[in-house]
Amino acid sequence: MRVSVKVAPRSSRNNVEGPDAEGRVRVRCTAPPVGNKANMAVVEALARHFDVAKSAVTIVAGQGSRNKIVEIRR
Structure with a gap:
């Protein structure tokens, strides 16, 4: 499945929220x-949230952006 993600780096905590009004999952991470x-923190957070291995989570688009498309394989 592909998920649209909005990332908030340097947050006070790590968590996954959403979907928001635009249908995106919001990932907060403490990493800069x-x-x-x-990006590594986002992969770890989504893997934990969806209960899959980190190797099953791939950033398809938006490597250098706060808006990303992530593929999660089960």
Whole structure:
């Protein structure tokens, strides 16, 4: 399944919320958007939320953006 994600890096906590009014899942992560750290935190948070392995979560589009499309395989 593909999920539209809005990322909030450098948040005070790690969590997954949503979907919002636009149908996007919001992921808050404490990691900074430097050196792919925020992307790795997003993958970990979504894997935990959907109860799948991290290897089953792939960022399809938006590697350098706060708006991402993520594929989750079960």
